[in-house]
Amino acid sequence: MNNFQFWSPTEFIFGKGTENETGKYVKKHGGSKVLLHYGGGSAERSGLLGRVRASLEGCGIKYVELGGVKPNPRDTLVYEGIDVCRREGIDFILAVGGGSVIDSAKAIAMGVPYDGDFWDFYTIKDPDEALPVGTVLTIAAAGSEGSGDSVITKEDGGLKRGAGSDVLRPRFSILDPELTCTLPAYQTACGATDIMAHVFERYFTNTKEVEITDRLCEAVLLTMIRETPIAVAQPDNYDARANIMWAGMVAHNNIVGVGREQDWNSHGIEHELSALYDCAHGAGLAVIMPAWMEYVCKHDAARFAQVAVRVWGCQMDYFDPEKTAREGIKRFRSFLHSIGMPINFAELGAKEEDIPKLVEKFGLGGGETGGFVHLTSADIAEIYKIAAKAQL
Ligand code: NZQ
Numbered sequence: 001m002n003n004f005q006f007w008s009p010t011e012f013i014f015g016k017g018t019e020n021e022t023g024k025y026v027k028k029h030g031g032s033k034v035l036l037h038y039g040g041g042s043a044e045r046s047g048l049l050g051r052v053r054a055s056l057e058g059c060g061i062k063y064v065e066l067g068g069v070k071p072n073p074r075d076t077l078v079y080e081g082i083d084v085c086r087r088e089g090i091d092f093i094l095a096v097g098g099g100s101v102i103d104s105a106k107a108i109a110m111g112v113p114y115d116g117d118f119w120d121f122y123t124i125k126d127p128d129e130a131l132p133v134g135t136v137l138t139i140a141a142a143g144s145e146g147s148g149d150s151v152i153t154k155e156d157g158g159l160k161r162g163a164g165s166d167v168l169r170p171r172f173s174i175l176d177p178e179l180t181c182t183l184p185a186y187q188t189a190c191g192a193t194d195i196m197a198h199v200f201e202r203y204f205t206n207t208k209e210v211e212i213t214d215r216l217c218e219a220v221l222l223t224m225i226r227e228t229p230i231a232v233a234q235p236d237n238y239d240a241r242a243n244i245m246w247a248g249m250v251a252h253n254n255i256v257g258v259g260r261e262q263d264w265n266s267h268g269i270e271h272e273l274s275a276l277y278d279c280a281h282g283a284g285l286a287v288i289m290p291a292w293m294e295y296v297c298k299h300d301a302a303r304f305a306q307v308a309v310r311v312w313g314c315q316m317d318y319f320d321p322e323k324t325a326r327e328g329i330k331r332f333r334s335f336l337h338s339i340g341m342p343i344n345f346a347e348l349g350a351k352e353e354d355i356p357k358l359v360e361k362f363g364l365g366g367g368e369t370g371g372f373v374h375l376t377s378a379d380i381a382e383i384y385k386i387a388a389k390a391q392l
C-alpha cells in the first residue's frame with residue numbers, strides 16, 4: 001500500500017428533517033452572512049428552500065440568494081457569484097442542490113479571495129484558500145458533498161475541467177435522504193452510475209496488496225447493485241434512498257481510494273461528452289465506463305476477474321481469467337441498461353462523427369494520460385468508438 005494523507009474535515013448531518021438545522025450549522029462553522037446558492041427550481045418546488053431560509057432567519061443569519069445553477073455548471077454564473085460575494089461581504093457559501101450547485105459554490109468560494117481569474121484553478125494551479133462552504137444535498141451522485149473537487153464548464157469553447165484541493169472540502173453537509181425522493185428515475189440512475197464509477201476509478205489500480213480498499217469498494221458496489229433498482233422502482237423508499245445517499249459520499253470522499261494509484265480516465269473521457277452535448281454526467285459514464293473497461297481489460301485481467309466474481313457473481317474461469325473479466329463487464333453494462341441508462345452513443349444523443357472533435361478537446365496532443373493504463377489520443381478515439389457502437 002502507498003503512503004497517504006487523508007483529511008476529511010466535513011461534518012455530516014444525516015437523516016430526516018435535518019435541513020431544518022441548517023442555520024445552526026452555518027453559525028457553528030463561522031458563517032454570519034451567507035450566499036444561498038441553488039439550481040433551476042427543484043429545491044424551490046419541493047419547499048426545501050423555504051425551510052432553509054426559515055432556518056437561517058431563525059438563527060439570525062443574513063443571506064443573499066443566487067439561483068440558476070445549471071447541470072454541468074458554467075463559469076459565467078461563477079463570475080457573477082464572486083462579484084455578489086465581494087459586494088455584499090459574504091463570509092460563507094451555502095449550496096442547496098446537487099453536484100452542480102455544490103461545484104459552482106466551491107468555484108465561487110475559491111474565486112472570492114483570489115486576485116486572478118478563478119479559472120486558473122481549473123487549468124494551471126491549486127487554490128491556497130477558499131471561503132467556507134456548507135451543503136444541503138438533494139441528489140446522491142457526484143459526491144461533491146464530501147470531496148475536495150469541483151467541475152466547471154467554460155461557456156466559451158465548452159471546456160469542462162476539474163479543480164481539486166482539500167480547502168474545497170465542505171465544512172458541513174446535510175444529508176436528508178427524503179429530499180432525494182422527488183428525483184425522477186432517470187436522475188436517480190444517473191446518480192447511481194456516477195457513484196459506481198467513482199468506485200471503479202479507484203478500484204482499477206496497479207498498486208498491489210490493497211485488500212482493505214478493494215473490499216470497501218466492493219461493499220459500495222454491492223450496495224448500489226442492491227439498492228438502485230429499488231429506488232428507481234419505488235422513489236419513496238426511504239431505506240434505499242438512505243443507503244444510496246451515504247454510498248455516494250463514501251464512494252468519493254476518497255476513503256475507498258487512499259493508499260493506491262487511481263485512474264480517472266473514464267471521467268476525463270466522459271467530461272468531453274457532457275461538455276459537448278450537455279448530457280448528464282452519469283449517463284455519459286454509463287456509455288464510457290464499460291467501453292474503457294473492454295479496452296483496457298487485458299492490462300490486468302485478474303483484477304477485472306476479481307470484481308467479476310466478487311461483485312457480479314461470475315464463475316471464475318481459472319484457465320481463462322479474461323473470459324471471466326469480460327463477463328463481469330457485460331453484466332455491468334446490462335445492469336446499467338436495466339436501470340434505464342443509455343449504453344451507446346445513439347441512446348445518449350452523441351454522434352460518432354464527433355469523435356475527432358471529442359479527442360481534440362480532451363487535449364492530449366501527442367502526449368498521454370496517467371493512471372491504471374496510460375492512454376494516447378489514439379487510444380481515447382478507440383474507446384469512443386467502442387462506446388459509440390456498444391450493444392448488450
Ligand atoms: O437544477 P434543479 O432544478 O435543482 O434540478 C436538478 C438537475 O436538473 C435535478 N435535481 C437535483 N436534486 C433534485 C432534482 N430534481 C428533483 N428532485 C431533487 N431532489 O437533477 C438535475 C441534476 O443535478 P446535478 O446537480 O447536475 O447532478 P449531479 O449531482 O449528478 O452533479 C453533476 C455535476 O457534478 C460533476 C459532474 O461533472 C456534473 O457537472 N461532478 C462533480 C464531482 C465532484 N465535485 O467531486 C465529481 C463527479 O465525478 C462529477 O464529475
Ligand code: ZN
Nearest residue numbers: 142194197281
Ligand atoms: Zn463522477
